[in-house]
Amino acid sequence: MNRLPQLTPRQRRILWLRAQGLSGPQTARKEGIAVGTEHYHEQVIVTRLRARNIVHALHVAHLIGLIGEQPDCGDRAAYLRHLRRRETPCLACKAANARHGVEQRAGRLGRQEAREAVQAPGARPNGSRGQSSSVQPT
Numbered sequence: 001m002n003r004l005p006q007l008t009p010r011q012r013r014i015l016w017l018r019a020q021g022l023s024g025p026q027t028a029r030k031e032g033i034a035v036g037t038e039h040y041h042e043q044v045i046v047t048r049l050r051a052r053n054i055v056h057a058l059h060v061a062h063l064i065g066l067i068g069e070q071p072d073c074g075d076r077a078a079y080l081r082h083l084r085r086r087e088t089p090c091l092a093c094k095a096a097n098a099r100h101g102v103e104q105r106a107g108r109l110g111r112q113e114a115r116e117a118v119q120a121p122g123a124r125p126n127g128s129r130g131q132s133s134s135v136q137p138t
């Protein structure tokens with residue numbers, strides 16, 4: 001199982017800013033944090049991605065689709081935002097949505113929907129093709 005490394009939203013933004021070509025100090029300024037703090041987060045990112053340094057980490061992150069089109073890409077809310085704007089979801093958001101789907105099938109989030117489906121057999125309004133709140137990844 002090739003599981004995506006878990007990064008905090010701040011770490012994802014740092015990764016994104018660095019991928020836009022900003023230096024460490026420039027990224028720190030954008031995020032409103034100390035240069036030392038930014039550096040610490042970089043070290044965490046490097047460790048989580050099992051990279052040798054931040055440049056290597058950026059490369060790895062691109063390869064596995066961890067860097068999205070926008071700084072807060074990479075979670076399901078961002079995925080739904082792409083859909084709302086009729087954009088094609090980027091890799092990072094698709095991966096986040098796929099993770100959500102896995103969790104739902106594992107029964108943690110989908111139980112309520114499943115029960116409703118059982119309680120109302122065939123009570124489907126005409127013309128609606130079983131509108132599901134989960135969006136299938138392509």
Ligand SMILES: [Zn+2]
Binds near residue numbers: 094
């Ligand atoms: Zn995205």
